[in-house]
Amino acid sequence: MNDRVPVSAEMVKSICARVDASPLPEQDRTIIKAVMQDYLLLGRAFTEKSHSVSRLLKMIFGARTEKADKVLNRPPKPEIPKGKPKGHGRKGALSYAGKKVAVFHETLKRGDICPGCEKGRLYTSAPGISIRVTGNAPLDACIWEQEKFRCNLCGEIFTAKLPDEAGSEKYDPSAGAMVPILKYGSGLPFNRLEELQAGLGIPCPSSTQWDIVEKTADRIHPVYDELIRQAAQGDIIHNDDTTIKILSAVNDKERRKGTFTTGMLSFAGQRKIALFFTGHKHAGENIGDLLKERHAGLDPPIQMCDALSRNTSKEFETILANCMAHARRNFVDIAESFPDECAHVIEILGAVYKNDNEAKDMAPPERLMHHRLESGPLMEKLHEWINARFDDKTVEPNSGLGKAFSYMLKHWEPLTLFLRVEGAPLDNNLCEQALKRAIIHRKNSLFYKTLHGAYIGDLFMSIIHTCRLSKVNPFDYLIALQKHSPEVFKNPQKWLPWNYKDEAAVLSLQV
Known part of the structure; x- marks a missing residue:
């Protein structure tokens, strides 16, 4: 009895027409029509408020899932026995990057008589593998005690020289790699690392950590500039942004009040580059700056983003x-209010995503043809079905469902680019996953102090995430960049994650 009866504008219009045709007094007809109009407005307000509250709860606590079965409240499917998924078993020895120690047999060698049968000869077989994992502090320290002698007559002091392995700096390149990886790669704030190090007996204050990070950035920043230049030549560029707080910009009255971190993901063939830019600019302005580095003879890139106008640039095509x-x-957000219509759309889009998954290993021309044959008819039927809802006036344009339909119709061409252009992606999920680097930093460190600090964060996030996309160890990479800083400044294009080992090998042969 307490359920609200859904009423559309057409229903209210029809009721009002019947009221006008009734023999009721004029005052009664006016009151009834006013009540019906108010009921319609209250229904819309109730629906919008429910959607707003639902979105707010998801923003605060996160959406549990957007999978179709959960959103549409489908009964659980019967479980089909499956084998263990790949990647969930024991890690092989090749997964470990630690040092390797050869252990020779204490009594036997190749060619000896077999101690078992005392007849055959022994030959070398594949070695047995045993892995031992040890724990240590993120930053370790070694105390070198240098012997000193002092003349009892003239007072001159003679100190033992440090060995070469002691190095010349208190914080060596490995420290310069570890601190930024923990801070910008894993979201560990300086103060938390300070507490951890102090508890392990190797103090490293927050101010010292910042000095280490800034010094490392000074040695390797040409690589960041080169990544920007090469990302500008990409065939596909994803972009999105998120908010970030910069303390020094809070009272800046000359520029835009908001500050943002833009994440970009550029694909050039099989090469992937992640970039981050933090400041007053929106994603569209940042991609405009990026495309200034693009070679004039190249075709326009595919740009993947959501439909916000601030994500695109008018300066470049x-x-x-x-x-x-x-x-x-x-x-998904309005599925509870419009279950049937939302189920229809979600199921069609689910079939399109299924087709895209089937085509993930295909060449771009084959993928395009697959989508045209399999997804094209589905999207065409969906387009006709949405238009029919408006033509038949079975959906309120200002309702949550009407707005969802209008969004799709308004952006239909860019939403369906994957049906017309080779390599066009279906969504921006990859960029959103990359942007989580900045979100993790924001959740843990809360803010940047200055724009310079934000630039340092962008530099390391870009380098570290590009390494991960290229399946390169960022720790080894950052150490190599610091050790070869002069060469990095001369030829940064030779010191990128995918080719730095070749250049380092060439230099080692020249020594």
Whole structure:
């Protein structure tokens, strides 16, 4: 009895027409029509408020899932026995980057008589592997006690020289690699690392950590500039942004009040580059700055982003693709209010994603043809079905469902670019995953103090995440960049994550 009866504008219009045609007194007709109009407005307000509260709860606590079965309250499917998924077993020896120690047999060698049968000869077989994992502080320390002699007559002091392995700096390149990886790669704030180090007996104050990070950045920053230049030549560029607080910019009255971190992901063939830019600019302004580095003879890149106008630049031409996941999310948010319509859309988009998963290993021309054959008819039927809802006036344009439909129709061309252009992605999920680096930093460190500090963070996040995308160890990479800083400044293009080992090997042969 307490359930609200859904009423559309057409229903109210029809009721009001019947009231006008009734023999009721004029005053009664006026009151009834006013009540019906108010009921319609209250229903819309209630629905919008429910959606707003739902979105707010998801922003605060996070969405549990956007999977179709959960969103549409489908009964659980019967479990099908499956083998263990790949990557969930024991790690092999090749997964460990630690030092390798050869252990020789204490009594036997190749060619000896077999002590078992005392007839055969022994030959070398594949070695047995035993792995031992040890724990230690992120930053370790070694105290070198240098013997000193002092003349009892003239007072001159003679000190033993440090061995070469002691190095010349208190904080060596490995410390210069570890601190930024923990801070910008894993989101560990300086003060938390300070507490950890103090508890382990190797103090490293927050101010010292910042000095280490800044000094490392001074030695390697040409690589960041080179990554920007090469990312500008990409065939596909994803971009998105998130808010960030910069204390020095809070009272800056000359520029935009908001400060943002833009994440970009550039694909050039099989090469992937992640970039981060923090400041007053939106994602569209940052991609405009990036494309200034693009070679004039190249075709416009495919740009993948959501449909916000601030994500695009009017200065440079791009082939715009919009994120299908954002369009789908509009229906996920209102699925409780419009279950049948949302289920129809979500199921069609689910089939499109299934087709995209089937085509993930195909060449771009084959993938395009696969989508045209399999996804094209589905999207065409969806387009016709949405238009029919408006033509038949079975959906309120200003309702949550009407707005979700209007969003898809307004951005239909960029949403369906994957049906017309080779290599066009379906969504911006990869960039959103990369942008989590900045979000993790924001959740743990809360803010940057200055724009310079934000630049340092962008530099390390870009380098570290690009290493991970290239399956390169960022710790080894940052150490190599510091050790070869003069060469990095001369030829940064030879010291990128995918080719630095070749250049380091060449230099080692010249020594």
